[in-house]
Amino acid sequence: MNRILFEPDEIQGVRAVFDGVRAEHVINVLHGEVGQVLRTGVVDGLVGESVVEAIEPLPPDPATGLLQGRVTVRCEHRDEPPAPWADLLLAPPRPRAMKRLLPQIAQMGVGRIVLVGAQKTEKSFWGAQLLKESVHRPLLLDGLMQAGTTALPRMQIERSFRRYMEGGRFEADFADSSRRVVAHPYAQGKETPGRLAHCAGPGRVLVAVGPEGGWTDDEVALLESHGFERLSLGPRILRTDTAVVALLARLMPV
Numbered sequence: 001m002n003r004i005l006f007e008p009d010e011i012q013g014v015r016a017v018f019d020g021v022r023a024e025h026v027i028n029v030l031h032g033e034v035g036q037v038l039r040t041g042v043v044d045g046l047v048g049e050s051v052v053e054a055i056e057p058l059p060p061d062p063a064t065g066l067l068q069g070r071v072t073v074r075c076e077h078r079d080e081p082p083a084p085w086a087d088l089l090l091a092p093p094r095p096r097a098m099k100r101l102l103p104q105i106a107q108m109g110v111g112r113i114v115l116v117g118a119q120k121t122e123k124s125f126w127g128a129q130l131l132k133e134s135v136h137r138p139l140l141l142d143g144l145m146q147a148g149t150t151a152l153p154r155m156q157i158e159r160s161f162r163r164y165m166e167g168g169r170f171e172a173d174f175a176d177s178s179r180r181v182v183a184h185p186y187a188q189g190k191e192t193p194g195r196l197a198h199c200a201g202p203g204r205v206l207v208a209v210g211p212e213g214g215w216t217d218d219e220v221a222l223l224e225s226h227g228f229e230r231l232s233l234g235p236r237i238l239r240t241d242t243a244v245v246a247l248l249a250r251l252m253p254v
Helices: 020-029 097-108 123-127 134-145 161-167 169-173 193-199 217-225 240-250
Strands: 004-006 014-018 039-043 047-056 070-078 086-089 110-116 154-158 177-182 207-208 229-230
Touching: 004 014, 004 020, 004 134, 014 020, 020 070, 047 097, 086 240, 097 110, 097 134, 097 229, 097 240, 110 161, 123 207, 134 154, 134 169, 161 169, 177 217, 177 240, 207 240, 217 229
Parallel strands: 004 039, 086 110, 086 207, 110 154, 177 207, 177 229
Antiparallel strands: 014 070, 039 047, 047 070
């Protein structure tokens, strides 16, 4: 937790009061004390620092034995955080893998996640608890606090990949994407340094990653008809969650 984030309504005037996991981190990891300066920010807002004004002890966590408390800080947020640089068109993996992936997506600067039902997407996924905002939002926030930034990725669900791509909504959603890349392990010869440099140029990039079984030929052709370029990371077939992180790492501007 490299930056503690507050929801906008948690800050009253210039002060915020919090407990739970964030306070546990301040008390047990940062060894918080009155007068200590913390790196903080507001979800979808500015970043800066906060000064600890009070720590009210609470009973230790019965499960872990860690110290608990209620922390009061005085906030000063004036700086703009790094903006998202990529969006993700994702045929989701199994919920367990998706749960691991969401914090990493947020850490790496993705601004929008569109979950699409590709032909090989497991139909049972659409009933997963993970699709509820109350479940996936904390995972995304965890990634933001690790990265020290504030722009919360927006998650959108499109159960029919073909209807989404062909019905006009895709182009409306991503009219401003300057580069579009589809991960495809069979695009041998496409992963040259020059091509990667082109994909990692200025502007916001949209990355499409298929399900565990991969995109079908028809789905790849449909993506290409919308301006996507094939990109391979080599001959090894990667799981969806591994492929997402590897691609974003290769394309991330530095």
